[in-house]
Amino acid sequence: MPGTNLTREEAQARARLLTVDSYEIDLDLTGAQEGGTYRSVTTVRFDSAEDGAETFIDLVAPAVHEVVLNGKSLDVAAVFRDSRIALKHLHAGPNELKVVADCSYTNTGEGLHRFVDPVDQQAYLYTQFEVPDARRVFASFEQPDLKATFQFTVKAPEGWTVISNSPTPEPKDNVWVFEPTPRISSYITALIVGPYHSVHSSYEKDGRSVPLGIYCRPSLAEYLDADAIFEVTRQGFDWFQEKFDYAYPFAKYDQLFVPEFNAGAMENAGAVTIRDQYVFRSKVTDAAYEVRAETILHELAHMWFGDLVTMEWWNDLWLNESFATYTSIACQAYHPGSKWPHSWTTFANSMKTWAYRQDQLPSTHPIMAEIRDLDDVLVNFDGITYAKGASVLKQLVAYVGMDEFFQGVQAYFKQHAFGNTRLTDLLGALEETSGRDLKAWSKAWLETAGINILRPVIDTDAAGAITSFVVKQEAPALPAGAKGEPLLRPHRIAIGFYALRDGALVRTERVELDVDGELTSVPELVGKQRPAVVLLNDDDLSYAKVRLDEESLKAVTEHLGDFTESLPRALCWASAWDMTRDGELAARDYLSLVLSGIAKESDIGVVQSLQRQAKLALDLYAAPEWREAGLTQWTDATLAHLRAAEPGSDHQLAWARAFAATARAPQQLELLAALLDGRETIEGLVVDTELRWAFVERLAATGDFDEEEIAAELERDKTAAGERHAATARAARPTPEAKAEAWESVVESDKLPNAVQEAVISGFVQTDQRELLAPYTEQYFAAVKGVWESRSHEIAQQIAVGLYPSIQVSQATLDATDAWLDSAAPNAALRRLVSESRAGVERALKARAADAAAATA
16 A cells, blocks of 8 residues: 655644644564565654644555543544544643554564564564554654654564564563663664574763664674674764763664665664675675675764754755765864774765766756655655755855864754754754855755856966966756756865876865856966876865866876776766766767776775766667677676776676676677586686676576576575576566567566565566667556555555656657656656656666767767
């Protein structure tokens, strides 16, 4: 059941009427091993501001048995409809409501998710409630500003463990009675239930001991590197408590690695759930450890920003996520014990490029988005909410000063602890500590959509001395369909001069300044000798697309890999990729740039991004008549780099994966098969479980492996991850029968769990199989609206985005999309997702034209 859409107006009316005191939630999960439904009993105590008023409480449940309001039993059939229970004739002052219902276990990653591990055949449960899914487990006033205390009582099967927000009690007769939580929002409550494996430690500071726990399934226990996870966690505690000047606000801190999780992690108060793919079963590069550490720190930051102080309504979701993102990256960059002091390079390379891509879609929106209802927020966990918002916060820190920023944050936490706030509450605190008026800044950066481009305009004399230096700011027109007008904004940037010395690009000059308006002169650079490279937005302080002047572009094209520091390299790589996406740099020229510079790139995260982007450029942005030649050139290079890489290194593993993703010639596919069965080896390369599956999936996609080989590989890896990989490989096979089977399992049936469905979609869409997949364009548009209306949000979004015919780059795809948008009348959320996918095809068409033009230039 999708659940009724809650509007902002309804939430505001309910908040004006109600003050919620407490929930007591009693769940009987003794039948969890078998699945089905479970008994949920909720008692809510709340005050009403008016006598005789009416409101509603939220509940998604297949059956409601009893509703008792202030001692009076209500007619369930009369009051329960469409995931709402009507509550009439409230008392002024205290009220008590009891709801007895049967709720359903899910396999969608929403509500109370149930998973059976194929290794031990045991069930594992966890809750995921953001945005509106606590109502799938207990009756709740499902909005962030109606905070309350929550007391859970859970009956579980013998031998299982129950973890919640409060410290774990000793069970009696398999019943776990938790202490009430502090006042928190319903969406950050949590239950994790099952025979989980655990490791325990503590964080000690200033005489206080905070218990720490890490949990995973027993089948993953041998891979759990708990010491490394505890180390990152303690660094986060150190840094956040110092910077926020507020002690960790909950009684304990558990991190639970759970199966089939839709997101990276979730900030449940004191009980963070994290996708268990972060328990690495095979060798991964250091970039994966860095991303995991950022996720751990992001969720820990939420304990203050999000859990202690919570947004009043979802239009401030961006601030919740952006703050956690900014502070997690800052902790990695500045904590003296961090293994990733280069984290701003990773941020520029991954988060910023995500933001720039999102900000050029027709769905672009102000950072502070207008959230009218739950449908709006459910599709708003995007690159603007996370990455652009964090980029702008980084600029804000540069604008007001880091010390002043954190002093404002400290005052904010102290004033609003366990309450709800709006953006103006934080900005007001920052104005107090910085002395800057942030109203104009907020209007320009947070309340408008779109992106700016910064270009240097440089004049020199015959001797190469600069006679004029101007930063030109442009505000491109917003994408068709986007709301708002282009706007020039104030930017705090640095300008870096890089000279070529002994074959290396070294920074020789740095100027930091405010840029405002169309033209900003930089007189302090006049008279200086023009360097090889002039880099605007050096150190990545602002959020803007940056272009290089002609001389700098020439130097960067020849020497991009020669920057001595990783961040300017990443900024230039990002600029080149953005130019490729915009059709300003041909896909074939981008490939040449990557091939000329990637061997000198030391940052493994940047290397892996470049590998993905080169493949994407070839698949989508290259002129069709040249694509196969380009792919051959790229694949040959991946194999050469694989053979040349230092044995056992991260770079060797990254090149092995890049080669596996694109191997195409018979001898290349034979090499994959030989590496799998041990007939051939490459020194230092361990073909472990995950790398084996990468090879198997490619061999299946090319038709070299069929069901027999896939089944044999699954026999080697009879785990949940193995089942997902096998599902991907089966869906990847280049036969009409395999595609029809995959399509039916996802679109025409709703039986697949979320993670398996995602795996099938991943295998189904193969860029080498455009002709085979062409008939599914029509089938997609015939099915997608029905899927959206009948499936849960997470499941429907996977299908709507994942099966859109993105690889059918043609005017016909655009026309089919437009016809569907005109005739199908999809709701706003589905319209947004399909329109975003359409924009990707439109961009690819333009980039292909640019690539074709480059061939004849």
